[in-house]
Amino acid sequence: MQEIVMPRMNQDMALLCLLIPLLPFIGFLLNGLGNRKFSKGLVGFIGCSTVLVSFLISIYLFLDFKANGSQAYTVDYYNWISAGSLRIGFSFLIDQLTLLMLLMVTGIGFLIHLYSAGYMSHDEGIGKFFSFLNLFMFSMLLLVMGSNYVMMFVGWEGVGLCSYLLIGFWNKNTNYNNAAKKAFIMNRIGDLGFLLGIFLIFITFGSVSYPQVFAEASKLTGLDTPVMIGITMFLFIGAMGKSAQIPLFTWLPDAMAGPTPVSALIHAATMVTAGIYMVIRSNVLFILAPTTLEVIAIIGAATALLAATIGLVQNDIKKVLAYSTVSQLGYMFLALGVMAFSSSMFHVLMHAFFKALLFLGAGSVIHAMSNEQDMRRMGGLRKALPVTFITFLIGTLAISGIPPFAGFFSKDELLAHVFEHNKILWGVGVLASFMTAFYMFRALFLTFFGKFRGPEEQKHHLHESPAVMTVPLIVLAILSTIGGFLGIPEVFGAEHVLGDYLAPLYTYARSINPAAFETGAVSHELEFILMAVSVGVAVLAIIIAYFMYIKKEEVPAEENARLAPVHNLLYQKYYIDELYNSLIVRPVMWLSNAVHRLVDVIVVDGIVNGVGRMVILSGRTLRYAQSGAIGFYLLVMVCSIALILFLNFFIG
Amino acid sequence: MTSIILLSIFGIINLFVGFMKSKRILLPLSLLFLAVVFGANLFSWNEAQSYFNHMLTIDNYAVAFTGIMVLATLLLLPFSQHYIEEANENLAEFYSLLLFSLVGAIMMVSYENMLMLFIGIEILSIAMYVLAGSDKRRLRSNEAALKYFLMGAFFTGVLLFGIVLIYGATGSFYLTDIAATAAVNDGTVNAMFTLGLLLLVIGISFKISAAPFHFWAPDVYEGTPTLFTSYMSTVVKIAGVAAFYKLMAAAFAASYAAWFPTLIAITVLTLVVGNIGAVVQTNFKRMLAYSSVSHAGYLLMALVAFNERSDASILFYSLSYALATIVAFAVLQYVSEQRNGDETYAAFNGLGKTNPLLAFAMTVAMCSLSGIPLTAGFFGKLFVFTAVVQDARLMWLVVVAVLMAAVGIYYYFKVVIAMYMQPAADAAKIRIGSFASFMLIFITVFTILLGIAPALVSDLL
Amino acid sequence: MEPAVNQQYVPSDYLPILIQFLAALGFVVTTLIVTHLIGPKRKSAVKDAPWESGIESVGDARTPISYKYFMTAILFVLFDVEVIFMYPWAVNFRSFGLDGFLQMVLFMGLLLAGFFYVLKKGILKWD
Numbered sequence A: 001m002q003e004i005v006m007p008r009m010n011q012d013m014a015l016l017c018l019l020i021p022l023l024p025f026i027g028f029l030l031n032g033l034g035n036r037k038f039s040k041g042l043v044g045f046i047g048c049s050t051v052l053v054s055f056l057i058s059i060y061l062f063l064d065f066k067a068n069g070s071q072a073y074t075v076d077y078y079n080w081i082s083a084g085s086l087r088i089g090f091s092f093l094i095d096q097l098t099l100l101m102l103l104m105v106t107g108i109g110f111l112i113h114l115y116s117a118g119y120m121s122h123d124e125g126i127g128k129f130f131s132f133l134n135l136f137m138f139s140m141l142l143l144v145m146g147s148n149y150v151m152m153f154v155g156w157e158g159v160g161l162c163s164y165l166l167i168g169f170w171n172k173n174t175n176y177n178n179a180a181k182k183a184f185i186m187n188r189i190g191d192l193g194f195l196l197g198i199f200l201i202f203i204t205f206g207s208v209s210y211p212q213v214f215a216e217a218s219k220l221t222g223l224d225t226p227v228m229i230g231i232t233m234f235l236f237i238g239a240m241g242k243s244a245q246i247p248l249f250t251w252l253p254d255a256m257a258g259p260t261p262v263s264a265l266i267h268a269a270t271m272v273t274a275g276i277y278m279v280i281r282s283n284v285l286f287i288l289a290p291t292t293l294e295v296i297a298i299i300g301a302a303t304a305l306l307a308a309t310i311g312l313v314q315n316d317i318k319k320v321l322a323y324s325t326v327s328q329l330g331y332m333f334l335a336l337g338v339m340a341f342s343s344s345m346f347h348v349l350m351h352a353f354f355k356a357l358l359f360l361g362a363g364s365v366i367h368a369m370s371n372e373q374d375m376r377r378m379g380g381l382r383k384a385l386p387v388t389f390i391t392f393l394i395g396t397l398a399i400s401g402i403p404p405f406a407g408f409f410s411k412d413e414l415l416a417h418v419f420e421h422n423k424i425l426w427g428v429g430v431l432a433s434f435m436t437a438f439y440m441f442r443a444l445f446l447t448f449f450g451k452f453r454g455p456e457e458q459k460h461h462l463h464e465s466p467a468v469m470t471v472p473l474i475v476l477a478i479l480s481t482i483g484g485f486l487g488i489p490e491v492f493g494a495e496h497v498l499g500d501y502l503a504p505l506y507t508y509a510r511s512i513n514p515a516a517f518e519t520g521a522v523s524h525e526l527e528f529i530l531m532a533v534s535v536g537v538a539v540l541a542i543i544i545a546y547f548m549y550i551k552k553e554e555v556p557a558e559e560n561a562r563l564a565p566v567h568n569l570l571y572q573k574y575y576i577d578e579l580y581n582s583l584i585v586r587p588v589m590w591l592s593n594a595v596h597r598l599v600d601v602i603v604v605d606g607i608v609n610g611v612g613r614m615v616i617l618s619g620r621t622l623r624y625a626q627s628g629a630i631g632f633y634l635l636v637m638v639c640s641i642a643l644i645l646f647l648n649f650f651i652g
Numbered sequence B: 001m002t003s004i005i006l007l008s009i010f011g012i013i014n015l016f017v018g019f020m021k022s023k024r025i026l027l028p029l030s031l032l033f034l035a036v037v038f039g040a041n042l043f044s045w046n047e048a049q050s051y052f053n054h055m056l057t058i059d060n061y062a063v064a065f066t067g068i069m070v071l072a073t074l075l076l077l078p079f080s081q082h083y084i085e086e087a088n089e090n091l092a093e094f095y096s097l098l099l100f101s102l103v104g105a106i107m108m109v110s111y112e113n114m115l116m117l118f119i120g121i122e123i124l125s126i127a128m129y130v131l132a133g134s135d136k137r138r139l140r141s142n143e144a145a146l147k148y149f150l151m152g153a154f155f156t157g158v159l160l161f162g163i164v165l166i167y168g169a170t171g172s173f174y175l176t177d178i179a180a181t182a183a184v185n186d187g188t189v190n191a192m193f194t195l196g197l198l199l200l201v202i203g204i205s206f207k208i209s210a211a212p213f214h215f216w217a218p219d220v221y222e223g224t225p226t227l228f229t230s231y232m233s234t235v236v237k238i239a240g241v242a243a244f245y246k247l248m249a250a251a252f253a254a255s256y257a258a259w260f261p262t263l264i265a266i267t268v269l270t271l272v273v274g275n276i277g278a279v280v281q282t283n284f285k286r287m288l289a290y291s292s293v294s295h296a297g298y299l300l301m302a303l304v305a306f307n308e309r310s311d312a313s314i315l316f317y318s319l320s321y322a323l324a325t326i327v328a329f330a331v332l333q334y335v336s337e338q339r340n341g342d343e344t345y346a347a348f349n350g351l352g353k354t355n356p357l358l359a360f361a362m363t364v365a366m367c368s369l370s371g372i373p374l375t376a377g378f379f380g381k382l383f384v385f386t387a388v389v390q391d392a393r394l395m396w397l398v399v400v401a402v403l404m405a406a407v408g409i410y411y412y413f414k415v416v417i418a419m420y421m422q423p424a425a426d427a428a429k430i431r432i433g434s435f436a437s438f439m440l441i442f443i444t445v446f447t448i449l450l451g452i453a454p455a456l457v458s459d460l461l
Numbered sequence C: 001m002e003p004a005v006n007q008q009y010v011p012s013d014y015l016p017i018l019i020q021f022l023a024a025l026g027f028v029v030t031t032l033i034v035t036h037l038i039g040p041k042r043k044s045a046v047k048d049a050p051w052e053s054g055i056e057s058v059g060d061a062r063t064p065i066s067y068k069y070f071m072t073a074i075l076f077v078l079f080d081v082e083v084i085f086m087y088p089w090a091v092n093f094r095s096f097g098l099d100g101f102l103q104m105v106l107f108m109g110l111l112l113a114g115f116f117y118v119l120k121k122g123i124l125k126w127d
Helices: A011-034 A040-067 A096-119 A126-145 A149-167 A174-205 A210-219 A226-242 A251-257 A260-269 A271-281 A283-287 A290-311 A317-337 A341-368 A386-400 A406-421 A423-448 A456-461 A467-487 A497-512 A524-551 A565-571 A573-618 A629-651 B002-017 B026-042 B060-085 B091-110 B114-132 B139-170 B175-184 B191-207 B216-223 B226-251 B256-279 B284-305 B310-338 B356-370 B376-389 B392-421 B434-452 C011-038 C067-084 C086-091 C093-121
Strands: A073-083 A086-094 B049-051 B056-058
Touching (some): A011 A073, A073 A149, A096 A341, A096 A467, A126 A260, A126 A271, A149 A226, A149 A271, A149 B376, A174 B392, A226 A271, A226 A290, A251 A260, A251 A317, A260 A317, A283 A290, A290 A423, A317 A423, A386 A423, A386 A467, A386 A524, A406 A423, A406 A524, A423 A524, B002 B026, B002 C093, B060 B434, B139 B216, B191 B226, B216 B284, B226 B284, B256 B284, B284 B376, B310 B356, B310 B376
Antiparallel strands (some): A073 A086
């Protein structure tokens, strides 16, 4: 039995730790209150600088942490919630996972803030935009820094709210508002699961603070007890909602209605990975419930494949990226399901680099195309947008898993773990990886190669984006190129920097289920073969895409053209939206309307008008009171009383 | 006890001050009175004392709820400015009736004897019947008063019948005697006792507008002048729930099995009817009426939980709910006045541009009502839910409640969308007094403060 | 007083109440039916007209009455009822002592304040 070591308190760091989330919050307040009075430059400066300082502090914390022997510590502020036996402190937990997430969120967050300053410069709502973006940073930082599940939940809700506000940012359009609403409601379903999970944790362990819960959990014996399955399934439902997994994934593609930097920051790089963060954070609990892990792996693989197939035929450049995000998130869950937590985290990081890059690249294209997002209207843009083209190409290579770009290492490591665990899931993963390479290069070829297919006057307006937008692209491109070296597989003789760094997180989990963490089951030859296979399918996909879209210059069919049945099914996203609509949305609206009709229309209007007519004869003045509605109300209430008494005396 | 006496005296003074030419003094004077009562009330903290042959006991429970109710009145009164501007001839009477009704409300949270409960409810209700009809020239207001009165009188009868049956079964009006009799008889004395208990539950359920006894609420809330609707849905409801809990805890704890099934059915029904009913409303005020029904449901959940966390969670929830509701009604009042009495969602279009303060306060209030974190409402719900899940068998109730809370977000955010995302139909800025603005800011900050540091209030009881 | 809760009632104990209830109801119903059956029925325009002590009826039966009438009436009831409290108090005046006297002074003071309020409000002015 592993000895239980509680993280020590470290109040010296109190101010610095607090500043990290507080600075974006101050930015939110300043921009939110003064957005009409500040100039656009000042708004951008406040938005970016607060996040930059948070990033610098995070770096300092990271280095300091390392210098002090990599011991996890907590920082307590005050007794946040105190209600009977429930005592929750407002405190941060600083450990390897938190620090990595901090660096990722603030680092990429800063780049995207910087990019937004250029991208949104023509928008009159830029103050509102930056204040929401800063509020998002604040919530996200709270989410990753909190030392207990309630703080995580607060951040979790906060990012959901900001996502909702930002999706509906261009709110003149009703469709966008509907997309925002859909995202919010789907997330709420997930949140419900998460909340119930927290309650179950509280009942089971008597606490919601991570160190206590995990220490208690590691004392449990026996895998797969019903209560652990319950807790982990509830938590996973929460993760499903936030990280867009089957069946709660349809909101993410619709969320592309928001401005592109939002898609990059929230719906690709940071918020959607919160579900994965949560699972890794709770690895001790998940290890105790192999059944849940099994479910996670299957759902992850299914999502990866399903989203990839839909991605094959989409024509909106952001939709392609959105489905690819869903698909990549599926990969991460697949890795979690096979207990490759570090690999999953590795992929989260790499994905954050290249997906943010791809989205910002797409944003740059859209900017140049005056808000046209349809790839059928693009083509040949590589001459007009050289920087965007090169960086987008790097991002595409990275996501397709071509060595030595970032995606290759993380995807390869991830698939190797899956192979070890389950060959079928590995097959699914490779298939999805093939499709990923295909649709990403399809997007690249359609956008940047061939002839320009847009309207003539647009052709003259094509321009490269300003430096404030290209610099983040370049930085992200560099990261996407070299980021993978953080986790070079052992076969190449280097040490796995990231894996070793994260190892202390699994101390408890390892003590419970040591078998899950044994590595090296895959022989070196096999590992090379696996690598070769995944690179091979990617290259094959690229070649096919090349032949289809460059050699044959194929252009996807127009909106009302007849499509082959399978193609149509994919293009319509398997009709899942329609299915949800008829299975869930319509019945709910019908029920609500029925209640409305019953009470308000039939009763009030019907009786007021019907019986009212009789009453009018006897006296117009008392019409309202004697309308009969009151009689009906009393009748229903008296019947209810009778029913209550009847049930109590004769049934109960 | 001092608060009861002071409020009665101040009410009478108010009536006579009303004879003065200028009505301007009335509002500051009433606020001063309430502030004095609020302060005087605090002196009874930790100094429990009984009065009138133990018919009233001012203990910490009473002090805490009195404090919240006085505070709520204090906070909503500044929004009565337009009555002053119109020089309403009955202004003094309105304020006095509010003060008198508070006396009833305080009795409802400090009674030890069911007669006191009944008198408290009646003092409170009769004042409300009058205030509901205080807009004499509007037909809707008259309708509201008459409906409220007719149905209220009916359920007063039910309540009284319940009290009488309990008296018949146990021979006493005192909560402690009833509890003692029930305890030696396994909680179920005889059929008369059970019948009386159920009728009591039904009677109080009506007062707090719990389904299926909520039918009066939408019509009455809609017709009543907004200021008094605000009072009705905060103070009256809080007093009702606090009285309910006290009754159950002090007299019928042993009879838990006899009332629990009924109460849980009422709770679930209230949650569902309140939230589903609110979804389709187009009138904001009517939506708030349904929303207040749904909040009665959340408050009843704490009662269903019936453990040592119930009273504190009711207290916290009441406070968070009162703060948000006052803002919602206050903003509604300003907006509908500007838009010629329009109380639909459409009236709020573009408010974010014309009146950022009103819109922001409203947004925070809506977040709090729907239970978004970093507002008081989130912890209100969290505390209620944690109180319920102490009994793991009630997990399903929490599931229902959370689902319904998700539905709630849908209709609360409709108004936020209207404020920030719709173009303004009428671009004129709404004029609000500086004191009212200050109050709005104060309540908003307080709501957020409780969302950051709920421990300020959550551990009082 | 010791509450009489231990006594066990059986349903048949309520039988006398039921019989009385039925008898009362039965009497009313029977009388109504019988008079209806055996009474003579003659119909004509004169017979169906409302009888107003021989004076020809004109206008609507529902004439509005000034609210002042109700105000005065309700005030009368209010103050009339309060006076009832004075009888038992007067009977026990000696045993209450000074306390009782002061309490009644307070009570009457409040009542007088109310009366003064009513006067000032002009509710008793009739025109």
